[in-house]
Amino acid sequence: MSGVLVYIEQVGGDVAAITRELLGKGRSLADALGGPLAALVIGDTAGNLPERAIAFGADTVYTVSNPALAGYTTDGYVAAAKAVVEQAKPALILAGASFQMRDFGAALAADLGAGLAADAIDVSVEGGQIRAVRPSHGGNVISTYAFAAGRTAVVLARKQSFAEASEQAGRSGKIEAVALPAAAIRTKVTSVAPKTGAVNLTDATIIVSGGRGLGNKDNYYKLIPTLAEALGGAYGASRAVVDEGWVPYEHQVGQTGKTVSPKLYVACGISGAIQHLAGMRTSRSIVAINKDPDAPIFRVATYGVVGDVNEVLPLLTEQLKARLSR
Amino acid sequence: MHIVVCMKQVPRDNSVKLNPDLSINADGIEKIINLFDEYAVEEGIAWNEKHGGKLTVLSLGSTEWTEQIRRALAMGATDSLLLSDPAFAGVDTLGSARVVAAAIRKLGDVDLILTGRNSTDDESGAFAPALARALGWPQITYVGKVQDVNPATKTIVADRNLETVIETVSSPLPAVISVIKDINSPRYPSLLKIKRVAKIDPPVWGAADLGISAADLAPAAVLSTRAPAPSRPKGEMITGGDAAAKVSALVDKLLENQVI
Secondary structure: OOOEEEEOOEEOOEEOHHHHHHHHHHHHHHHHHOOOEEEEEEEOOOOOHHHHHHHOOOOEEEEEEOHHHOOOOHHHHHHHHHHHHHHHOOOEEEEEOOHHHHHHHHHHHHHHOOEEEEEEOEEEEEOOEEEEEEEEOOOOEEEEEEEOOOOOEEEEEOOOOOOOOOOOOOOOOEEEEOOOOOOOOOOEEEEEEEOOOOOOHHHOOEEEEEOHHHOOHHHHHHHHHHHHHHHOOEEEEOHHHHHOOOOOHHHEEOOOOEOOOOOEEEEEOOOOOHHHHHHHOOOOEEEEEEOOOOOHHHHOOOEEEEOOHHHHHHHHHHHHHHHHOO | OEEEEEOOEEEOOOOOEEOOOOOEEOOOOOEEEOHHHHHHHHHHHHHHHHHOOEEEEEEEOOHHHHHHHHHHHHHOOOEEEEEOOHHHOOOOHHHHHHHHHHHHHHHOOOOEEEEEOOOOOOOOOOHHHHHHHHHOOOEEEEEEEEEEEEOOOOEEEEEEEOOOEEEEEEEEOOEEEEEOHHHOOOOOOOHHHHHHHOOOOOOEEOHHHHOOOHHHHOOOEEEEEEEEOOOOOOOEEEOOOOHHHHHHHHHHHHHHOOOO
16 A cells, blocks of 8 residues: 545546645655555546646546446445555545535545545644544544554545645656446436525635624625625625524534635624634634624634624725725 | 434534543533434434334434433434443444444344434534445435435435535435435424433443444544644734724725735
């Protein structure tokens, strides 16, 4: 067992940002392990993903291409990955931590009897041993796990944990086709529908969230989306107002909603319950606006403004529009 | 049909401390059914009411967990089962999945397993897939709506609620399903029902009952360090003047520090 195998995710026919991160991190981990950096492309066709993976640092790309793999199924993708693992024998498998990758990674780890770190924020090699760092308990606890030697480790990494690999033009590598083993794919995907008004909060670099301090649903919709728009961001909400039915669950930030880590998080009329902080405390900058000066949200805020959101937010939106000329 | 709901007891909030041996200390924090599992309990009850048969709530943990199991019984579960053994203490996800899979095999007639998408304490979301693979059953994770459970054709159709798409998946039964938060509204058990189940103690199965060996429970990764999350750098309160003055000062700061 040696080296690292990175699962290649694609967006619009090119390698996804998370994949570039994993190829960047994977390169240094593979070097530390003294093995190759391999990549895994699963799908109906590989397209130019193998060449792109090589340009971003992969030494060998294994492709499993089969019409049965046109869409994701646990059975199909895990069978394909296992066939590649058998051949590449990686010490470490790296993938992203999206819902699909968690479905895949946990099933693959179970089949391999491998250790799993889901939603890891760091991974390292120390004295030949692979270690992964992951938060739990709503981000209150940070644990480092050392994987048992001689067993494959599976690490699913949270977005924006690592620097993206840079592209190296003219880089060469090996591409190996691996056949999909005859495996029954038991589930059948009958439709894939884009979500209407979908908000991918986990991808947003700026998020404006509203809470109970807004008073009612009308105020939320009058103030929060407009401020988000002025900042060029997405809008979220606290659990309290989602439970009140003001805003769909898609927008909920917190332990039982989305965990986000944007460049800027603006918490408006949100007191900062533990369960909310769990979902946003790793944001780079946090602005908190709340009329209660003792609200726990101020303890995590980079900038705090004590005031009534219904008075402060229109002023803030107006100023931002003028000064950012949006 | 026989539906099993796997549920875990968790602390109501995560203001936990660490013991000297790095295990989690949640003493003094109220214990509840893991929120996502409560949705699974409700979903199980709804399909049990439609199709009849048995709805078993199953939990892996200490014998002190009976209160949460009784709550699920009061909500409408027909049966309960606790998997408890000193050997299970601190077991990881793969180990838990092996123990629960052994119990499911011993029950013998299970058609469908429901559980939450993850626990709110450990948050890995790996249990449902690990259980499905341990049993050799198909899985449908992150389900926001179960469209149909058909005992006659032994199929289930469910919508997976992913980041940007809804994926509709059909699967043969038996299968393992993990559910998200907005799938339903869990009911509150009535006082009468709470009273009726107050003395029920779930049957307890241990490692020997399940044929579980130490090798099944060996962890795949060992905890090496654990610490409370670092606190954020101290922030700055924008004070002075009226709301407009504070807003101006805030926007100045955001621009100066290239936050926006």
